[in-house]
Amino acid sequence: MADNFDPRFDPRFQPGYVPGPGRPKSDAAPLPRRAPHPVEAEASTLEGVRDDVLALEAEPDPPVTPSESNASESDPPEPNPLERTLLVIGAVLVVGGVAVAYWANGLNYQYPSFGTGLSWQQLLQAAAWALSAPMVTAGLAIGVGILFRRAITWKPPE
């Protein structure tokens, strides 16, 4: 029977298929059809297949999702708030590291270094000297890291 199309394939490309106007392009169930004259059926089938193929080829691209369209339209993109926080932390680390070292150096001239035992000032001074260089290093590295991030995410203008 001609109505029994092979379910594995698109009925539009099987013999005996007659296209109808406004028919949904679903590959699900074969459509009911009349029995045409053999010559007429062949001509109409070929026409229909050609139309369908042309329609498939002319089908527009899938619609762009809203997030994609927003991302392409928003130029320049919004700055990441965490990036600003990182910048602030980096600047604080650099300035704080230098300030801490300056303060610790200044203590040398205010308190005697020997003969008084361990004091809180000396403890803090040792901690400041130990921390200042890593603080400045981390602060500078944060600034450079933000530049790296921008370099990696940079895209050439269209």
Next chain:
Amino acid sequence: MRRHNPWIGALWLCATGLIVAAFSARVWQTSFWYPSSSEVSPGPVVVFFQELADAVVSPALYVGFGTIAGLLFLHARQRARRRAKERRPPAGT
């Protein structure tokens, strides 16, 4: 068309600037190491800058050389991507 990434240029500038500035600061500091007997003690401003150099020179050298290493990694990544794109046949053919 491949365009020049301005951030990579900024990173190269930053790295060389850090290294040159740190090196210059250290050289400037060494000029105070062996004062002659007739020299008076430098003022508080010079002392402040000496302490600033003490605190910053070493980290600046670390970060400068580290930035150059990172830039080399970045260039290697870009080169690998470019090669892979050239080997892959263009879409639609």
